[in-house]
Amino acid sequence: MSVLKDIGAIAKGMSITFGEMFQPTVVENYPDGPGPFKGAKFQERFRGLHVLQRDENGLEKCVACFLCAAACPSNCIYIEAAENTEEHRISGAERYAKVYNIDYNRCIFCGYCVEACPTDAITHGHGFELAAFNASNLVYRKEQLLMPTPAPQLQR
């Protein structure tokens, strides 16, 4: 009798196992999923790789005020400012960031820079694949951080 009992118990357990096997998957299909994040899904508030935003005219929002650099506790933002001219207009205001580097060796993703930004130019995107074989590759330049033009629909 005890043998039958044991078989019953195994059958009961396996029924859950085999039952779950045919349920839809709960984990994300990373890295084989679609989209730039390869199937990884994030909460809206997730603080990932920074994105430098553009305004509705496609100009850079950043005016090189250095407030993000001043707010940064790990001192990872480096900026060089330059003046916009009629022929060479980069941002909406008088000046723009000629150089804008974020050193991801040092960044702690605290979000202070985003909070400090008076023009909402710097935001946290959801990029998270920040690994490199060489530390110097972790200094991201403006071209890597900037939202491509024309601005695409926001990815969720």
Next chain:
Amino acid sequence: MVENTQLVSLTVDGKKISAPAGTLLIDACKASGIEIPSFCYYPGLSLQAACRMCVVRIDKMPKLQTACTVPVAEGMVVTSESDEVRQARKATIEILLGNHPLDCPVCDAGGECELQDMTFTYGAAESRFMEAKAHKEEQQWSPVVFFDRPRCILCYRCVRVCGEVMDVWALGVQNRGVNSVIAPNMGDHLECEECGQCIDICPVGALTSGAYRYKTRPWEMNHVGTVCTHCGDGCKTTLGVRRADNGMEIVRGDNRDKSGINGDFLCIKGRYAFDFQQHPDRLKQPLVRKDGKLKPATWDEAFDTIAKRFNAIREQHGGAGFGVIGSTRTTNEENYLLQKFARSVLGTNNIDHHRTADYPAFAAALAGKPEMAASLRDFEKTPAILLIGNDPTHQHPMLATAIRNNVRLHGAKLFIVNHEGLKLRRQSKAYAHIPKDGYGKFIAFLGGDDAVASALANGHTNREQLMAMREMLRGEHQLVIVFGAEVRGKDLETLVKLGMSHTGVKFACLGDYANSRGAADMGLYPDLLPGFTPLADAGDFAAEYGASLPKSAGMDLEKMVDAAKAGKLPAMFVVGANPMARYNVQLGELKNCFLVVQDMFLTETAAMADVVLPAANAYEKSGTMTNTYGDLQIVRPAGDFAGAKPDLELIVRIADRMGVAPQSLVPFGRGTRADMGQSRGAQSGEADRHAIWMVAQGIEPKVSPFDPQALLDEIQRLVPGYGFSRLNLFAGNDVPTHTAGKGKGAHQDPELIWPANDTLFTSGTLGRYSNTLNSVVEAHEGKRYPTQVETD
């Protein structure tokens, strides 16, 4: 400020304070640690009472009063902070912000803006105005002055500083009431001295600097207080520096902290002309001539080449084979080291520099009475000034400003003798326009020789006026006599002797470059040792140097260049000077002369050199400099340029390669190695105090052969007149030196003195490589200022 020792006591916020009668309430409060905010009030300028920020409640007065216009009175009871006062100030800010754009993130003043600070203090952050702000495009008034009209809060500081302090009156107010606007003198642009005082004094970002514009933010820079490297006034300048790819870049110059002899004053050169430091033409590596062409080389190769040739020439020709030319822009320590190197290593007295004033004659005339040399500070308060020759407005802008302020604020009497119509004439009590060759005669006339009066009189100034001027001068006590290079040799001697017969007279001699005086004091003369010591009295120096110094006087600059052209000078060592341009020597004219040049740029002289070593400028090294009045100040490294080395290091390295022990040149390693003090626990500050004390006493260890302080010790020990207070010097103050000769100075050939003739917008070689100065010269070209200047 009123000169009055009578004290008045009053009560501010329940605190009893006292101040001299006549003091303004705002100043009295500040002196007692009570800060009253203001925009339009600025110490030293006339009162405006335009901004209404400094309102306070004074008992028994019906309304709020402006503290900037009310003098203190006995028994006055003042409330500087109350709900009522705060409310009034908040309302003022709200109205100011009514049309002030909120573009702080792009505004250059953001972070050091007085309006920003006040808004944070009084919190008028939310506006109740519905109306759109009236936007006006930004205007460029000159290469260095930009005006953003909506940001202007109409405090009129710029108008007043331009008119009252600078006596330029290039800014004014157009229209009235709400339509008031600051306007430049030429309608759409400025024609002025471009001093940038208006930009500096602007409490907001309405006036911004073309040189600093949009480059960085105030908190991003490090600030270094050092001495300006342009004219002989030795203004203190605070340089804002920022990291660049090739070292440290200087991005801003100002003196907002009012430290130093110049207060907050700087002229265009001090404020903007630091950009030669990052000029693309700067030399980045040594150049050595191979196959007739200068080619980049390693330091080793360059030093080896120099040492080999110098040693060979020394063996073959002795000291007579060398000519050494020093600089008027290097530090005292470098000049001292250069003459020590020339005299004790090369064994020659053939050493000279570009002379711009007759300092040896001046020192000789002052022999035994060093206290009669005036400091730049004496011009701030002295009741009477006699200016003979020179044009301080152009050549000594700080002196001109000090004189103007003294006349304006203290009613000093200014007497001018010149062969040209100076701008300072507007401040003068009496002005004698004499012929160009009449300075000697005028000095004779001052001495009582009436016969020359008719020779001096001309269409501008007649005999009676001259007589009246002399009469007035004779009645003056505490007169400061300041003269330019026009007065030299015998005339100078006569003048000083004449002044000595009066009590309270002081003298100042005007030389042109940043360390012209230092070069003279440090003995860059063929016939004088440091401190204007005659060659015959070389005892102390010979004992210290451990070598017998050459006895006979060497060749002066002109003779050296002639000898080099004639093929009679086998080697020449030029440090930071450009003599070949001055003497118009063409490429290839030097015969059999091994020429070594240390410079920042490939100047005319460097271009014909056999070895060129890239040198650092005065903004990139430490040391001391002496201004033309004898005030000694400390120089601190601000900028940094990869590839260049300070002249001091270069000279030591050359000597080292020649087989000379560096200790014999720079007495390093001789300091006292004392216990560094308690460095733990409650008394940890002791270590700092200990270190400071040791620096002040000159006994801290000097561990590097490139340490200028080691040389400063030696200078202080050996050079007569350089017994200054080290504590004061290292605290960043100016300390007077008193180099008075020991009697007869060497007789200098007056033809060897060539004034630099720099204007406000030129500065020798440095000016040639300053883009800012060049752009200003271009904007002013042919309008007012000649640009023919000497090349050093």
